[in-house]
Each structure stands twice: as C-alpha cells, then as structure tokens.
Amino acid sequence: MKRFLLLLTLAVAAPQAMADDDISKVNGSIQTTAGASYRDLETVNGSIQLASGVNARSVSTVNGSIRTDENVTARNIETVNGGIRAGRNLVLSSGLETVNGSIFVDRGSRISGDVTTVNGGIGLVATQLDGDIETVNGDITVGVDSVVRGGIKVERPSFGISFKAPRKPRIIIGPNAVVEGALQFERDVVLYVHDSARIGPVTGATVQHFSSETAPAN
Template sequence: MRVRPLVSLIALSLALAGGPALAQQNIDKVFGGITAEAGQSYGSLETVNGGITIREGATVRSAETVNGGITIERNAQVGDVETVNGGISLDDGARVRGAEAVNGGIRLGRDAKVDEDVDVVNGGIKASQGTVIGGDASNVNGAISLIRAEVGGDVTTTNGDITLTGATIRGDLRVEKPTGSWWRSNSNRLPRIVIGEGSVVEGELLFEREVELYVHPGAKVGKQTGTAPRMLDSADAPRSDD
C-alpha cells in the first residue's frame, strides 16, 4: 500500500533536484557575453550587449544578440543564429539551422552546414570549400563569395558583388533593383558578377539592374535575363572602372 506514494515522492524529489540544472540551460543577459562550453548542451542563449561564443562540439538550441558577434567553433551545432550589430562566424564542420545578421558579415568555414537560409542586410557572405547552404543566401550590401560551396536555393544581392569559384547554385542567381536610399548611396557602382571555372548555376540569371557579368567558358549557367555576359578567361576579373 505504501509503494505507490513512495514512488511518487521519489519522482517529485528528482524533479525538484533537476529543476535548477534544467534552468541553467537557458542563458539570458542584458550586459555581457555568453560562452557555451565545449561538448555541453544548452537551450537558448540571448544577450543584448555582448558577443556569444559556442565552443567546439557544443549543442545549442538558439543563439541571439543585439550588439555583438557570434562565433561557433568546430563541430558545434546550433539552431537559429541571429545578430543585429555584429558578424557570425562558423568554424570548420559547424552546423546551424539558419543564420541572420543586419549589420555584419557571415563567414562559413570548410564543411560547415546551414540547413536553411543565410540572410544579411549590410555585410558579406563567404562560404568555404565543402560548405552547404540548404536554402537561400542573400544580402543587400556586401560581397558574396562562394568557394567550392553549394547553395540549395537562390543567391540574391542588390548592391553587392557575387563571385563563384567552383561553386554550385541549385536555384537562381539574382540581382535586385535597388530602391530608396539603397539606390542613391550606390548609384555610381555596378555589382560585379563573376561565375568562375567549374561553377554551376542550375537556375536562371535574373538581373533587375545593370551589372558587370563575367562567365568563364568552363562554367555552366541557365537562362539569362538582363545584361549580356562578358566572357572571362581568368580567375581575376577586372572591373571596368579599374
């Protein structure tokens, strides 16, 4: 007759004992940085003024800051990663669900993986060899450089350069028409699009504004709308204003 109450009491005691440990998995700050230690598991990491460092092999549900960068070390795994003022860096073999920055670039190391999208407003995107972006890669201002990397969706910019070096884009490569202040601040500069040797764009080349376009004879591209290509026979494409 006493067994069931005793089991219930033990279960309650374990739950209460485990409460503080579970609470520690979520870290929320206003001032100061956050570090997720190597090999450990965490819930959400959030700070307003400070950077976030996720050590090698750590697992984190999400990481978000307003003023600060986010560094994800080798083989760490994170869900959504977001910052307003600061960059995002994934070391070799790191993996995130999605990455988003407003003022700051995103750098992806060798064999890094982003399951969904990489979005930037003001900042570049650089993906190294073996990197896979499952969704789209886009920015407004800043260079996009894909070096033997793969993007499963579209690659889009408004005022930035796009350089493909042995890279593959499964979707479209798009340059959108600037509007408002974006256009006024960049009106004298044309985006430079370089599709280097061994690169593949399976979708279309869609240009809503004038660009400088260089396509290596050894590259493969889909249907093109807009500017006619200027053929490229070297890895370094000069700008027309150089």
C-alpha cells in the first residue's frame, strides 16, 4: 500500500488537477464524462465513477468506492476502504485491488493483472483474468464462463485471541468456469466446484462438487 501513501502526499501538495486530463483531489468524489480520455484519476476521501466508454490510466482512492459503467479501459483500479464494482466489458492492463471492500466484475471483462482484497468478497462473471485471485477474509466466486489463468490463494488471517470461531470463506467455482493455476488455502474454507468446471491442484481444502446452477447454501 505504499502507493496510497504517495497518493496522499501528492494530493496534499497539489490538490488541484495537474493537467486537463488529470484529476487529483484530497476531499471530493470524481465524476467522469462518457467517452472521455484521462490520465490519472486520484482522490483521498471520495468515490470515483467511470462513465461508459471512459479511457483512463491510473484510478485510485483511499476512502471511497469505485464504480465503472460499460466499456471502460484503464491500467489499474485501486482503493483502500471501499468496494469496486465494474460494469460489462472492462479492460485493464494491470489489476484490481482493495483492502476493505468487495470486488465485482461483470461479463465480457478482461483483466491482465491480479484481483486482490483483504476483507471483502470477490466475484467474477464471464470474465477473463490473466493473474491471480487473493484474499484473506472474503468469499470468492469464479462465476459462470469465467477463466482465471492464474490461481487462487486465501491467506491465513492475522488476529489475536478470539473465543469465537472464524467464519469459513466460501469459494465457488461456477458452471463452465476455469481456474488454470493452483488453489491454495492457508485457512479453513468451504470449496464448491461445479461438475462442468476445471481447476488446477488444490491444497488446504476438500472439493465439494455440485451440479445445480448455484452452489449449496452453508
């Protein structure tokens, strides 16, 4: 998260837009114009909305959500405290990242990097991901017709003494979905894999197969 400390420093030093196609703020949301091109879209306290057909370079905030309409192209999308919700046909040359928030990517999207979060669910629908999926405390759904060229990793959480058993994340590999890489689980999870799906080697979990359109409820 060194990038977000740099963002905060730059935003305080230069709270105004650096150029016509850059937007940099400390406080306030960022709205974009459909079909427009930008370089960096950055704010500290505020959400970011990418309108249909927007082309941007870096898109990031610290405290706020990021949403994209259809047919958005960017290098990377990042937030710390907030969710990321991507519309159809998102194209990213890097990846998606948040710490506290969920990530959802809709149909027809292509992501060249990783999709990562710490506390929040991750969901892909008919999406091609060239990198990995990583989380600590979130559920993961590799939905219908999605292809993950990398693997899936759920890391062991770091926490103190607790008298309550932690909730087990649900990992679902849906109909006709593919995960080519390894599925590694450093903590207890519930892993459901559809009969029509294909996955790589699994460590740390037992596969439970299902044939219905949706995975069984816990």
